[in-house]
Amino acid sequence: MTAKSRRANAAPQTRRPKAASRPRAAEAKREFPDERRQVLISEPARLFGSKGYENTSMRDIAAAVGILPGSLYHHFPSKGDLFIAVYSFAVSQSMDAVKAAVASRVEPWGRLEAACIAHMQGLLDKNRFAAVLVSHLSVDSLPEQVVILRDRYEAVFKELIAELQLPAGIDQRIFRLGLLGSMNWAITWYRPGGETPASIARKLLNAVRRG
Amino acid sequence: MTAKSRRANAAPQTRRPKAASRPRAAEAKREFPDERRQVLISEPARLFGSKGYENTSMRDIAAAVGILPGSLYHHFPSKGDLFIAVYSFAVSQSMDAVKAAVASRVEPWGRLEAACIAHMQGLLDKNRFAAVLVSHLSVDSLPEQVVILRDRYEAVFKELIAELQLPAGIDQRIFRLGLLGSMNWAITWYRPGGETPASIARKLLNAVRRG
């Protein structure tokens, strides 16, 4: 961020007020604006995820969306707010995928395995909608809202690990951070075509499995 | 990189030719130029490690060194070459620390633990000379020379893991990448003042320990 972000108040991604009055008039004449909105989120998500935040310019995003750079500011007040919107979308997408995968399993280690597979697939598979979640790594000074969303996502894993009934000698917090780190770091060495993300997830979990 | 790096040929960090003729004339009159060289490496290392490559400008580096921006180009042909020099320095520093720590232990798991502690301390402790090793994460297109250095460093862990005689069901490559990932990722959540890097390293290794 350029340390010069005016008007950083209010909830950013809560655009589209009076949303209830809009879809009433939609009679299949045109695509709904939500479809446009999705392009305005998924394209920067793809760019942020593959090139990183700093290496993705507003001009890059505008070109990918098919718009002029200045027009982006009709939808988002700043690049930072756009990133938060993208990050928020990625968190909810990935959290839905993880929860759905977990729901089909019953034993604790099986549930955690399903969560890890879903996490890795969102990170490394075709569309890679979750890659943006690990694209910052600025180490310091990432927006507070991003931290909140990240913690909310990791809380899902926190619960799954609590179910494991690990021995008392194991620190559950370090266990969680280590497991997530080993998965997230895979984005630095994973190459498509080789081992599948699901297989990698299973092997990473097997390394810490016991019993 | 800005995708427009001219003159990217030849070995970059192999500056200082005829280095053997220099220390002969040094009669304690002034500090050796090697001392200056160290500042020219350690300061950008500190900046790259804490703010990342993209967020560190040549003007930032020049100010930290105590020089004008253009003068940096007397020592390094480009920012990318400076990064490679810094990265190379960090790899050799960290590799020395790891090898020294390993030498004092005999049993395989103890040797790996010593290596992990040394790795984490270089990453997270006061000067954090190894933080630059994980400061890129550009996912794609990092210079080939950096990849070579990184692989050479990780080969140390590869040997230590081979000594462990892990069960046949454990993939040693994934085990190594997972362990290193769990440690490297700690730079995103570690805060000084709490648990020590050595303690974190021990706990992360304990999670995958067996026997």
Next chain:
DNA sequence: TCGCCAAACAAACGGTTGTTTGGTAGTTGA
């Protein structure tokens, strides 16, 4: 038909980026 408004265009703004150029002290080797 009128007024409104979201959405986009067209063109610039000031500032920062990595980098280049030309000159200049100070030391060094012959």
Next chain:
DNA sequence: TCAACTACCAAACAACCGTTTGTTTGGCGA
């Protein structure tokens, strides 16, 4: 003594950055 060289300064360069401004377009409700 003098040429050569190292290390640096001072000033600029073009390119790109995020962002702003003013205007145009097209569709919808009243």
